[in-house]
Amino acid sequence: MTSDTLFRPITIHGMSLRNRIVMAPMTRVFASDDSVPTAAMAEYYRKRAAGEVGLIVSEGVTVDHPSASYDRNVPSLSTPAQIQGWRGVTAAVHGDGGKIAAQLWHVGRQRTLKKAPFPDAPTLSSGDLRSHAPSASGTPMAKPRAMTLDEIRETQQAFARSAAMAREAGFDAVEIHGAHGYLVDQFLWAGSNNRTDEYGGSLNNRMRFAVELVAEVRKAVGPGYPVLFRFSQWKADDYNARIADTPEELGHILGGLKAAGVDAFHASQRDHEEESFPPSPLNLAGWAEKLAGLPAISVGKVALTGEFTSSFRGEEFDLRPLDGVIAQMERGDYSLIAIGRALIGDPELPRKIREGRYQEVIPFRREMLKTLE
Numbered sequence: 612m613t614s615d616t617l618f619r620p621i622t623i624h625g626m627s628l629r630n631r632i633v634m635a636p637m638t639r640v641f642a643s644d645d646s647v648p649t650a651a652m653a654e655y656y657r658k659r660a661a662g663e664v665g666l667i668v669s670e671g672v673t674v675d676h677p678s679a680s681y682d683r684n685v686p687s688l689s690t691p692a693q694i695q696g697w698r699g700v701t702a703a704v705h706g707d708g709g710k711i712a713a714q715l716w717h718v719g720r721q722r723t724l725k726k727a728p729f730p731d732a733p734t735l736s737s738g739d740l741r742s743h744a745p746s747a748s749g750t751p752m753a754k755p756r757a758m759t760l761d762e763i764r765e766t767q768q769a770f771a772r773s774a775a776m777a778r779e780a781g782f783d784a785v786e787i788h789g790a791h792g793y794l795v796d797q798f799l800w801a802g803s804n805n806r807t808d809e810y811g812g813s814l815n816n817r818m819r820f821a822v823e824l825v826a827e828v829r830k831a832v833g834p835g836y837p838v839l840f841r842f843s844q845w846k847a848d849d850y851n852a853r854i855a856d857t858p859e860e861l862g863h864i865l866g867g868l869k870a871a872g873v874d875a876f877h878a879s880q881r882d883h884e885e886e887s888f889p890p891s892p893l894n895l896a897g898w899a900e901k902l903a904g905l906p907a908i909s910v911g912k913v914a915l916t917g918e919f920t921s922s923f924r925g926e927e928f929d930l931r932p933l934d935g936v937i938a939q940m941e942r943g944d945y946s947l948i949a950i951g952r953a954l955i956g957d958p959e960l961p962r963k964i965r966e967g968r969y970q971e972v973i974p975f976r977r978e979m980l981k982t983l984e
Contacts, residue, residue, distance in 0.1 A: 613937075614933065614965060614967075616631070616937055616941050617632055617933075617936075617937065617940070617961075617965075618630040618631070618632075618965055621906065621946060621947065623784070623837050623839075623874055623875050623906050624835070624837040624838075624875070625835055625837065626666075626710060626783050627710075628666050628947075629663070629665050630663065630665040630961065631665060631940065631947045631948060632663070632664055632665045632666075632947070632948060632950060632964075633664070633665060633666045633668060633910075633947050633948065633949040633950070634659050634667040634668060634949070635668060635910050635949040635950060635951035635954075636669060636670055636714040636786070636788070636841075637670055637951055637952070637955065638670050638671050638685065639652075639655075639980075639983060640682055640684045640685055641655075641684065641983045642683075642684050642685060642686040642687075642696075643684070643696075644683050644684065645683065645690075645692065645693075646673070646680070646684070646685060646687035646689075646693060647686070647690075647693050647695075647696040648693070648696035648699065648700050649696065650699065652983065653699045653700045653702075653703040654703065655983045655984065656669070656700050656703060656704050656709075656711065657703035657704060657706065657707055657709075658958040658984075659954055659958045660703070660704040660705075660706075660707040660709025660711075661707040661708075661709075661959075662954075662958040662959040662960060662961055662962050663708075663959075663961040663962045664709060664954065664961055665709075665710070665947070666710050666711070666783075666784075666947070667704060667709055667710070667711040667712070668712050668714050668839075668949070669686075669711060669712065669713050669714050669782075670685075671685065671714050671788055672686050672687060672688050672697075672713050672714055672715055672716060672773070672777070673685055673687045673688075673689075673716050673717065674687075674689070674715050674770050674773040675687070675688065675689035675769045675772045675776070676689075676717065676765065676766055676769035678717070678742065678743040679716065679718065679769065679794075680718065680722075681718050687773075688773040688777055688780070689776070693776075694776050694779055694780045695780075697780035697782070698780050698781050701780060701781030701782055702781060705781070710783040710784070711782055712782060712785060712786045712837070712839060713774075713777035713780070713782040713784075713785050714786045714787075714788050714841070715770055715773050715774060715777070715785055715787050715788060715828075717743075717766060717769075717788075717794040717795070718794065719742065719743060719744050719745075719755070719792075719793050719794030719795075719796075719797045720742045720743075720744035720748075720755035720794075720797060720803070721793060721847060721848075722742040722755070742754070742755035742756070743755060743758050743762060743766070743794065744756070744757065744758065744794065744797050744803065745757065745758060745797050745798045745803065745804040745805075745806055745810060745820070746803065746804055746805045746806055748803060748805060757806065760808070763810065763820060766794070766824075767820070767823055767824045767827045768827060770787065770827065771824075771827040771828050771830065771831035774828040774831045775831040777832075778833075778836060783837070784836065784837035784838065784839060784874075785828065785832065785836075785837075785839070786839035786840065786841055786877060787821075787824065787838070787839070787840050787873075789821055789840055789841055789842045790841045790842050790843035790879045791843055791845070791846060791847050791879065792846030792847045792848055792849070792852070795821050795824065796842070796843070796846065796854070798817055798818075798819075798820035799817055799818065799820075799821060799854045799864065800817075800846065800852055800853075800854050801817065801854075802846075802852055803846075814860060814864070818863075818867050821868060822868060822870075825840065825871035825872050826872060828872065829871065829872030837874045837875070838873055838874050839873070839874065839876070839908075840868055840873045840875075840876055841876075841877035841879060842854070842864075842876065842877070842878060842899075843878070843880070843895075844880075844887070844895065845879075845880075845881060850881065858888050858891075858902060861899075861902060862902035865899060865903040866902070866903065868903075869903050869904075873903075873905070874905060875905050875906040875907065875946075875947075876896070876899040876900075876907045876908070877907075877908040877949065878895035878896035878899045878907055878908065878909060878910070878945075879910055879911065880894060880895050880896075880910065880911035881911050882911045883896075883910060883911040883912060883913055883935070883936060883948070884911075884912075884935050884939075892944075893944055894944065894945075895909070896908060896909035896910075896944065897909070897939065900944070900945050900946060906945075907946060907947070908946070908947040908948065908949050909936075909944075909945045909948050910948070912931065913933070913948055913949065913950045913951070913953065914930060914931055914933060914950055914953035914972075915928050915929075915930065915951075915952055915974075915975055916928050916929045916930075916931050928974060928975055928976075929974065930953075930969070933964070933969075952975040953972070953975055955975055955979050955980070956972070956973050956974050956975030956976065956979060957972050957975075958984075
């Protein structure tokens with residue numbers, strides 16, 4: 612199939628992209644010990660921009676709150692030094708014609724402190740640095756405690772502060788990480804939110820944290836700056852989880868987020884070819900674009916066989932034809948496609964696709980995760 616559909620320009624809330632290919636966010640843990648992006652990270656992202664990725668979504672960037680991170684080598688946006696480090700990254704990407712969004716992240720209850728982040732951080736309002744979550748329900752990874760109303764507002768403001776810092780650092784957009792069972796998603800999902808106040812119970816209440824957070828981010832970055840939102844049904848600790856059992860419920864969630872200020876949705880699936888609400892052929896991104904009327908990004912096993920969790924088990928992967936992606940996009944299901952591990956394997960993947968050199972693509976291998984190339 613022709614790949615022309617992948618290389619049509621698109622504009623998202625004033626951000627013009629040269630094509631429809633997105634680099635998916637992938638945590639690499641190569642920042643300095645004070646969570647500052649390094650020159651090696653700038654070069655890593657620059658190579659993908661030079662390889663003709665349309666939009667790079669950064670690895671998760673923890674927000675300006677001491678409970679947000681699990682590792683000090685995960686980059687953050689909370690200090691002047693971190694802003695300056697990110698300026699090096701965004702300048703490198705822009706120098707090769709790319710655009711880059713900062714993915715703003717709070718891990719919530721999925722927090723293990725192998726290397727404690729922010730050792731000099733101010734004490735939280737409660738004085739308790741355990742994992743924060745909507746509820747005290749735990750996971751095999753951590754035993755959190757339920758956030759107070761003050762901490763909810765504190766955390767929403769932390770996202771807003773970091774969004775403003777992202778704009779100051781030269782990012783072209785921000786993406787709020789509301790997927791995979793991290794904090795924002797923990798509020799959305801009934802399986803991790805058993806609060807009995809205005810942030811739990813009904814769907815409207817479970818949405819409230821995310822909707823208010825988006826509104827605060829929108830105020831912080833201003834009306835003309837793109838805000839993306841990543842969501843998923845599945846969670847890292849429950850592949851069968853769902854935040855919405857019907858298209859109507861999903862539309863209600865996305866509609867609330869759109870009204871609060873979201874400009875595009877990044878719909879994460881484990882496989883982009885999975886139908887979300889059978890018998891409709893639409894995947895999750897297809898439903899997002901249909902229901903919200905905004906550009907949607909699809910993702911999941913794109914250009915590579917095997918799901919991402921297999922990467923940590925030493926499994927080998929083959930290149931996967933892009934026919935399914937192209938067919939979905941030509942049908943008008945969704946607007947953009949995100950590629951993850953295949954872009955770790957070969958930063959020139961988009962150019963090779965455009966030039967018809969798919970057979971020359973360097974396949975991803977597990978050992979590539981050990982270095983930042």
